[in-house]
Amino acid sequence: MRIERWHADRVRDRAGDLADLLTDAVDSGASVGFLAPLGHADAAGWWRERAEAVRAGRSAVWAAVDHTERVTGTVGLDFPAKPNSGHRAELVKLMVHRGARGQGLGRRLLTAAERAAAAAGRTLLHLDTETGSPAERLYRSAGWTVVGTIPDYAASPxxxxxxTTLYYKRLGG
Structure with missing residues (x-):
């Protein structure tokens, strides 16, 4: 699997493939902001909106693709627009297709986003994830720090x- 940072046109052009990944995540119970059942058209529309955020510089997207060019994972960074926030970013939508889990792809995606954030001068990342989810094990083992838990924060699929549990990670030292 290779991991690539995708520009806005690529995100838009591959919105259908990214929608396949997103619907798989929701169908498998991942709490990534959507309720089940998530229709393919709605998921593709969400990715097309995300492409515009990438174009505007508010977001970045990485995709993992296999040897057949199938999208098997993704991760994103959202950049706040406030003048006092240029040092941080939010890690969002780390997803790995059910058929590609257990092979270290989530860690590789996470590492790619962390490295890119550090290279761009970001010194602080934050995220939220469903408390008790398998993702928590990944974040803790990758050096993320728990801030706390908010009860009844989001609905499951x-x-x-x-x-949800909030995490942060300092980058670059």
Missing amino acids: AGALRP
Whole structure:
């Protein structure tokens, strides 16, 4: 699998493939901001909106693709627009297709985003994830620090309110 940073046109042009990944994540119970069932057209529309955020410099997207060019994972960074926030970014939508899990791809995507953020002068990253999710193990093992937990923060894909855990990581020293 190779990991590539995708520019806005590539995100827009591959929105259908990215939608396949997003619907797989939601169908497998990942709390990534959507309720099940998530239609393919809605998921592709979300990715096309994301392409515009990439074009505007508010976001960055990395995709993992296999030897057949199938999208098997993704991760993003969102950059705040406030003048006092140029040192930080939010890690968003780290997803790995069910068929590609357990092979270290999530860690590789996470590392790619962290390295790119550091290279761009970002010194602080933050994220939120569903409390008790498999993602927590990845973040903790990668050196992320727990800030705290917010009860009933977001609905799971099935609609049940679930707590979320907030994390941060300092970069570059």
